[in-house]
Amino acid sequence: MPRPYNFSAGPAMLPEAVLEQAKAEMLDWRGSGMSVMEMSHRGKEFVSIAEQAEADLRELLDVPANYKVLFLQGGASNQFAMVPMNLLRGKGKADYLNTGQWSKKAISEARKFCQVNIAANSEAVNFTTVPARETWTCDPEAAYLHYTPNETINGVEMHTVPEVGIPLAADFSSTLLSRPLDVGKFGVIYAGAQKNIGPAGLTIVLIREDLMGHTIAGTPTLLDYAVMAKDGSMYNTPPTYAWYIAGLVFQWLKAQGGLAAMGERNQAKADLLYQAIDASGFYQNPVDPAYRSWMNVPFTLPDAVLDKPFLAEAKSAGLLTLSGHRSVGGMRASIYNAMPLAGVQSLVDFMADFQKRHG
Ligand SMILES: *Cc1c(COP(=O)(O)O)cnc(C)c1O
Numbered sequence: 001m002p003r004p005y006n007f008s009a010g011p012a013m014l015p016e017a018v019l020e021q022a023k024a025e026m027l028d029w030r031g032s033g034m035s036v037m038e039m040s041h042r043g044k045e046f047v048s049i050a051e052q053a054e055a056d057l058r059e060l061l062d063v064p065a066n067y068k069v070l071f072l073q074g075g076a077s078n079q080f081a082m083v084p085m086n087l088l089r090g091k092g093k094a095d096y097l098n099t100g101q102w103s104k105k106a107i108s109e110a111r112k113f114c115q116v117n118i119a120a121n122s123e124a125v126n127f128t129t130v131p132a133r134e135t136w137t138c139d140p141e142a143a144y145l146h147y148t149p150n151e152t153i154n155g156v157e158m159h160t161v162p163e164v165g166i167p168l169a170a171d172f173s174s175t176l177l178s179r180p181l182d183v184g185k186f187g188v189i190y191a192g193a194q195k196n197i198g199p200a201g202l203t204i205v206l207i208r209e210d211l212m213g214h215t216i217a218g219t220p221t222l223l224d225y226a227v228m229a230k231d232g233s234m235y236n237t238p239p240t241y242a243w244y245i246a247g248l249v250f251q252w253l254k255a256q257g258g259l260a261a262m263g264e265r266n267q268a269k270a271d272l273l274y275q276a277i278d279a280s281g282f283y284q285n286p287v288d289p290a291y292r293s294w295m296n297v298p299f300t301l302p303d304a305v306l307d308k309p310f311l312a313e314a315k316s317a318g319l320l321t322l323s324g325h326r327s328v329g330g331m332r333a334s335i336y337n338a339m340p341l342a343g344v345q346s347l348v349d350f351m352a353d354f355q356k357r358h359g
Pocket residue numbers: 010074075076077078102148150151152153171172173174192193195
């Protein structure tokens with residue numbers, strides 16, 4: 001029996017080859033006599049795992065030499081606080097784009113630390129688009145601009161990096177590693193691992209070195225990027241097993257041809273699904289086509305009474321976790337790196353069949 005296709009938004013599907021490798025190495029990692037879960041984070045075995053993972057991530061994203069790569073805990077939600085605590089640098093203001101549910105959470109956390117200027121806001125149109133760059137009202141005194149390149153819940157993705165003239169802080173939780181990215185355009189990039197990188201419990205941060213070391217008074221030690229960078233993310237015990245699995249995912253990505261290959265694949269998957277939705281006259285996606293996410297595809301059926309049978313029949317067909325976020329309703333298919341084109345094709349075939357029977 002092949003495994004079902006899992007469309008969960010996160011924690012999400014991992015490449016089967018990665019799970020198989022973890023299984024093979026579970027009791028004895030490469031002759032060490034230990035599971036990775038049982039190793040000291042300061043022992044040579046785990047240090048080699050950690051260093052390899054960082055090297056592979058740097059290679060995949062072509063991370064410039066003046067950026068630190070951190071492997072932290074606390075999820076993206078913890079970064080909502082760490083970003084202002086570290087990046088305000090004596091300034092009292094920051095620009096934020098409000099383009100979806102995750103932007104909103106980042107904004108409400110930032111308000112604990114500074115004056116937040118909402119430079120652009122799409123809440124009035126239910127977060128179905130992103131205001132054009134020319135309409136943004138940036139604050140000339142802002143320390144940085146924060147935005148969410150891919151809104152996981154709303155299915156809204158900005159496909160280009162904005163030019164603003166101040167450091168960009170970006171929540172890449174659900175899109176990092178889905179395609180090539182020019183890291184040098186950012187001050188800080190962060191991502192919870194459980195969407196497109198690895199298991200929950202790990203948060204990846206890429207930070208430009210000159211932005212570190214200016215925390216606001218009272219910043220806890222663990223929330224200071226400079227401390228974590230100086231200690232190689234090992235000031236305290238890091239999430240070792242999640243770090244190891246992420247490392248296996250990085251190797252898998254390299255074997256797939258890297259991020260250019262993943263980008264082509266992800267675009268083809270998204271095109272297939274959006275075209276099927278648009279052509280159906282039955283399913284609907286509300287997002288402005290210019291900002292449709294490659295990773296998270298929300299869609300509705302013509303009548304919400306069909307939701308339950310859709311989910312039940314999908315499950316029987318080996319298509320799991322298609323229920324939309326509780327705040328949006330309907331369906332959501334998350335099609336991260338680990339979802340093969342064949343999985344999206346299965347979903348599209350199932351949707352056409354369901355429509356025939358219920359349309
Ligand atoms: C999932 C998600 C978060 C929250 O991540 P946690 O790891 O649960 O804190 C934040 N931002 C985005 C864009 C997400 O997709």
